[in-house]
Each structure stands twice: as structure tokens, then as C-alpha cells.
Amino acid sequence: MKIWIEKAKTIFCAVLLFSGFAFNVSAGTLHFGGEVNAGNITKISTIMNDPDDYLATPVTIEGTIVGVCEKRGCWMSLASDQRFQNLRIKVNDGDMVFPMTAKGRKAIATGELKKIELTLERTKTVMAHRAQKAGDDFDPSSVTEPMAIYQLNPSAVDILE
Amino acid sequence: MSSTTNWYKLNRSLHRDVGYFCVGLILIFSVSGIAVNHKDDWNPNYRVDVTHIDAAGTQWHEENDSELILQVLSHVEANVEVKASYWSAKDEFKVFLKNGNNLSVNLATSSITYERIEARHIFQAFNRLHLNETKESWVIFSDIFAGLLIFLALSGLFMVKGKYSPLGVKSLWIGLGILLPAGYIFL
Numbered sequence: 079m080k081i082w083i084e085k086a087k088t089i090f091c092a093v094l095l096f097s098g099f100a101f102n103v104s105a106g107t108l109h110f111g112g113e114v115n116a117g118n119i120t121k122i123s124t125i126m127n128d129p130d131d132y133l134a135t136p137v138t139i140e141g142t143i144v145g146v147c148e149k150r151g152c153w154m155s156l157a158s159d160q161r162f163q164n165l166r167i168k169v170n171d172g173d174m175v176f177p178m179t180a181k182g183r184k185a186i187a188t189g190e191l192k193k194i195e196l197t198l199e200r201t202k203t204v205m206a207h208r209a210q211k212a213g214d215d216f217d218p219s220s221v222t223e224p225m226a227i228y229q230l231n232p233s234a235v236d237i238l239e
Numbered sequence: 240m241s242s243t244t245n246w247y248k249l250n251r252s253l254h255r256d257v258g259y260f261c262v263g264l265i266l267i268f269s270v271s272g273i274a275v276n277h278k279d280d281w282n283p284n285y286r287v288d289v290t291h292i293d294a295a296g297t298q299w300h301e302e303n304d305s306e307l308i309l310q311v312l313s314h315v316e317a318n319v320e321v322k323a324s325y326w327s328a329k330d331e332f333k334v335f336l337k338n339g340n341n342l343s344v345n346l347a348t349s350s351i352t353y354e355r356i357e358a359r360h361i362f363q364a365f366n367r368l369h370l371n372e373t374k375e376s377w378v379i380f381s382d383i384f385a386g387l388l389i390f391l392a393l394s395g396l397f398m399v400k401g402k403y404s405p406l407g408v409k410s411l412w413i414g415l416g417i418l419l420p421a422g423y424i425f426l
Contacts, residue, residue, distance in 0.1 A: 142335075149284070162326060164327075171370075172370050178285050178356055179358065182336070212330070
């Protein structure tokens with residue numbers, strides 16, 4: 079019996095040891111991926127004014143984190159310098175995992191801006207959601223053209239303290 | 240002592256010791272596997288409690304963010320530090336607190352949504368390992384672990400001789416273990 083208790087203790091300690099490696103330390107700056115290009119930040123509003131101009135080369139953006147993917151941590155929304163505007167940064171599941179508790183902290187992200195062409199149906203859904211959020215009325219028949227949305231696929235992200 | 244007996248003894252000893260070594264990781268991966276399998280039903284990394292507060296009758300200070308923050312906080316809890324605030328829409332103002340919680344006020348309806356976030360530390364740690372968020376060295380370790388699991392599976396076939404060996408009636412279990420996943424793939 080005593081031997082079994084000792085074995086159980088060893089196993090329990092091993093589990094704790096392994097899990098200890100994996101704890102996410104949330105204090106201080108959190109680094110994901112490579113090095114951010116903090117010396118060359120472009121305002122989100124500048125990018126969103128002419129997003130197609132920024133598709134070819136990597137860009138670096140900065141903003142307060144105002145949204146995080148709750149279950150996978152696979153995206154974050156960064157607030158723009160312009161009111162009501164934000165830009166989503168999105169990674170493949172597991173490539174970077176952004177903590178939900180990072181909301182409200184500042185982040186710098188370097189990566190490529192991607193253009194996603196929506197179908198007309200999807201465009202209506204997105205527009206309806208935006209109108210609902212803004213408290214505006216929305217008539218789906220008023221949308222006749224599909225739109226595109228933009229998101230940053232980051233190669234490096236720093237979440238600042 | 241015959242060489243056959245020795246081989247069986249060695250196989251059983253290795254199976255036992257490798258099994259002991261793998262217990263911790265098998266538990267971690269199994270628990271995390273169940274957790275992330277059901278991520279649509281619950282959040283495996285955070286406990287999020289959402290409370291809706293009716294603040295009807297409040298005259299919101301929309302032109303002054305600092306005052307607006309104080310107004311919002313007065314409806315929830317005192318002595319909390321504010322990390323940042325953000326206007327997500329013309330009627331929607333968000334306040335992010337240093338303790339990780341968040342507030343969102345809809346000025347049109349005077350309703351406040353209070354989101355309390357609490358990390359599930361153990362699950363988070365297990366999930367980080369399972370989903371390989373730590374990368375690099377963990378990849379090597381996971382590969383070794385996968386190899387050990389393969390060894391456990393194969394060595395398990397040679398643990399018992401005679402009536403209960405995998406060549407006897409117990410082969411039904413092996414067949415079932417292969418047929419069930421095969422069924423999911425091909426049916």
C-alpha cells in the first residue's frame with residue numbers, strides 16, 4: 079500500500095511538472111512569432127483608407143486590444159486611432175494563442191494584410207451585424223455589391239504590459 | 240530459462256516501465272482532448288461569467304470618457320483599476336479593467352454587460368501542451384511520446400500467451416478497435 083502511495087505521489091508530481099512548463103505567464107510583454115518592426119508603425123486608419131495599397135508588403139500596426147477569440151485565441155481586434163474602427167489580426171489555430179485577458183492592453187503586430195472577398199449573402203450578414211451594433215436600421219435589399227474585408231496575418235506580435 | 244520466456248519478460252518489463260512513464264502525459268492529453276472536443280459547448284481555457292445590469296435612467300456623460308467610465312464603474316464594483324476604454328460603436332462604450340474583467344455599456348438602452356474572466360489554469364496548461372502551443376522542443380518530446388505510445392500498443396500484443404493471447408478469442412477486441420475508427424472514416 080505504501081509503495082502505491084509513493085508511486086501515486088511520483089505520478090502526481092510528474093503531471094504537475096509537465097503542466098508547469100505550460101503555464102502562460104501573463105506579466106510583462108508577451109511575444110509571439112518573430113520580431114515586430116516597432117520602428118515602422120502605420121496607423122490603422124491610414125491602412126483602412128486605402129487597404130489595397132498595403133497588400134504587397136508587410137506592415138506593422140499598433141492599437142489597444144478590444145477583442146480576442148474566446149476559445150482558441152486565434153484572433154485579436156486592435157482598435158484604430160479612428161473612432162469605431164478596428165483591424166483584426168488572425169492566425170491559424172495554434173500558431174499563436176492570444177490570451178483573452180489581454181483585452182485592454184496595447185499590441186504591436188507585424189504581418190501581411192489580407193483581402194477577403196465576401197459573397198453578396200455574407201456581405202449582407204456582415205452589414206446587418208454592423209448596423210445592429212451601431213443601432214442603425216438595415217435593409218438587406220440596399221446591399222447590391224459584395225464587399226471585401228481586411229485582416230492582418232501576423233508574423234510577429236508583442237502584447238505590451 | 241528459455242530465450243522465449245526471457246523475451247516475454249523483457250517485453251512485459253518494458254511495457255510496464257514505459258507505461259508508468261507515459262501515465263502523466265496520457266492523462267494530460269486525454270483530459271485536454273475531452274476539453275477541446277467540447278469547445279463549442281464550453282470554454283476550455285476561461286470561465287466567463289456575463290452579468291447584465293439595467294442602468295435605466297442614467298444620464299450618460301457621452302462627451303467625457305473619464306466621467307463616463309466612473310459612471311459605468313459605479314454600477315458594478317468599486318476600487319477597480321481601468322486598463323483602457325474603447326468606443327466600438329456610437330452607442331457602445333467598452334471599459335477594460337486591470338483585473339481582466341470587461342464592461343460594455345449600451346448607451347441607447349442603458350444596459351451594462353459585465354464580463355468576468357477567470358482563467359482555468361490547469362486546463363490552459365494541458366491544452367497548451369496538447370495543441371502544441373509551446374512549439375519547438377515540445378515537438379521533439381511529443382514525437383518521442385508518440386513513439387512510446389506505439390511501443391505500448393505493439394508490446395501490449397505480446398503480453399499474454401495462450402488462450403487469452405491476441406491470436407485467440409481476444410483478437411475480437413483488436414478487430415473492434417480497428418473497425419470502429421475505420422467505420423467512421425469509410426461509412
